[in-house]
Amino acid sequence: MSERPVPRRRRIGVLGGAFDPPHRAHRALAEAAMAQLDLDALHIVPTGQAWHKARPLTDATHRLAMCQRAFGDLPGVVLDARELRRTGPSYTVDTLTELRAEHPAAELLLLLGADQWAALPTWKRWRDVLALATVVVAQRPGCVAPGPPGASALSLELPPLPVSSTAVRAAVAAGADEAALRALVPAAVARYIVEHGLYRLPSPTDP
Numbered sequence: 667m668s669e670r671p672v673p674r675r676r677r678i679g680v681l682g683g684a685f686d687p688p689h690r691a692h693r694a695l696a697e698a699a700m701a702q703l704d705l706d707a708l709h710i711v712p713t714g715q716a717w718h719k720a721r722p723l724t725d726a727t728h729r730l731a732m733c734q735r736a737f738g739d740l741p742g743v744v745l746d747a748r749e750l751r752r753t754g755p756s757y758t759v760d761t762l763t764e765l766r767a768e769h770p771a772a773e774l775l776l777l778l779g780a781d782q783w784a785a786l787p788t789w790k791r792w793r794d795v796l797a798l799a800t801v802v803v804a805q806r807p808g809c810v811a812p813g814p815p816g817a818s819a820l821s822l823e824l825p826p827l828p829v830s831s832t833a834v835r836a837a838v839a840a841g842a843d844e845a846a847l848r849a850l851v852p853a854a855v856a857r858y859i860v861e862h863g864l865y866r867l868p869s870p871t872d873p
Contacts, residue, residue, distance in 0.1 A: 676772040677704060680765065680799065682711040682749070682758060686724050687859060688736035689834055689851045691827040695804050696737055698824055699777055703802065706772075707744050709765070710737050714749035714756040726750040728864060735854035759791040762798040774799035777822065783813045838865035 679699050685692065699708055712729050723729065730747055737743045748764065749756040758776070765774055776799040778786075783803045786792045792814070795801075801819040813819055834850050838859060847856035859865060 676706045676769065677775060678765065678769055678772045679703060679705045679708040679775045679777055679802075680711060680762065681708060681777045682713060682756075682761065684713045684716055684723055684831065685710075685729050685733050685736070686831050687729070687732045687834055687851055687855055687864070689829045689831060689855075690849075691824075691829050693736055693852055694824060694827055695777065695822070696740055696743065698804070698822055699775075699802070700740065700742055702822055703775055703820075705742060705775070707742050708740070709744045709746040711746045711749055711761055714752050715754060716756060724864060728858075728862060732855050732858055735858055736852050757790045759789070759794050759798070762795060766798055775802050775820070776800070777802050777804060778819075779803070780805050783819060786817070787814050835865045839867045 681692075681696060681699065683692065696708060696710070699705060710733055712726065712733055713723065714726065716723055726747075730745070730750060733745055738745065749761060752760070762774060762776065776795065778801055780803055783801065786795070786801075789795060796817055801813075801817070802822050803813070803819045804822045804824050829850050834847070837847065837850060844856045844860045847859060850856075851859070
């Protein structure tokens with residue numbers, strides 16, 4: 667009698683961040699993860715209270731709405747608002763612990779940028795993070811991002827995309843219109859930013 671094939675484990679990707687706002691590099695990362703990692707689902711997890719950021723984040727309602735516009739059309743994407751509902755600072759280890767309890771048989775894959783991978787030892791219970799999920803580091807082809815000593819990670823290859831949320835906010839503050847913003851963020855996100863007046867500098871006539 668032939669042995670039955672071992673069923674494949676469900677693979678769940680986790681992509682967290684402030685998404686203030688989500689930009690084209692975030693979108694490219696999500697697309698690459700779905701294509702290269704054979705994911706069954708990709709949880710997009712906007713940060714609630716960012717313990718590592720000095721500046722206050724834009725209201726959660728806006729960031730969640732922009733994430734819906736940036737990622738909502740991608741098959742398999744789950745917009746996961748658990749950190750926005752959680753009180754206190756947002757820690758990745760708490761989110762992974764919850765996801766592990768919800769999906770005990772699945773493999774969790776945590777998507778990180780090269781800078782986050784290098785800074786992992788500054789995270790709360792970072793060794794537990796490594797125990798809960800397989801880390802996948804997004805980096806340019808041919809580059810190897812250094813991580814914590816003794817820790818290993820998979821690689822996700824991405825073309826260089828010179829865009830950041832900081833640059834988007836600066837462009838809006840400098841007067842960029844919707845057409846210009848579309849080079850930096852998905853079109854629906856650009857429209858949302860303009861419609862809601864996000865990131866613009868207060869004018870002398872503002873109350």
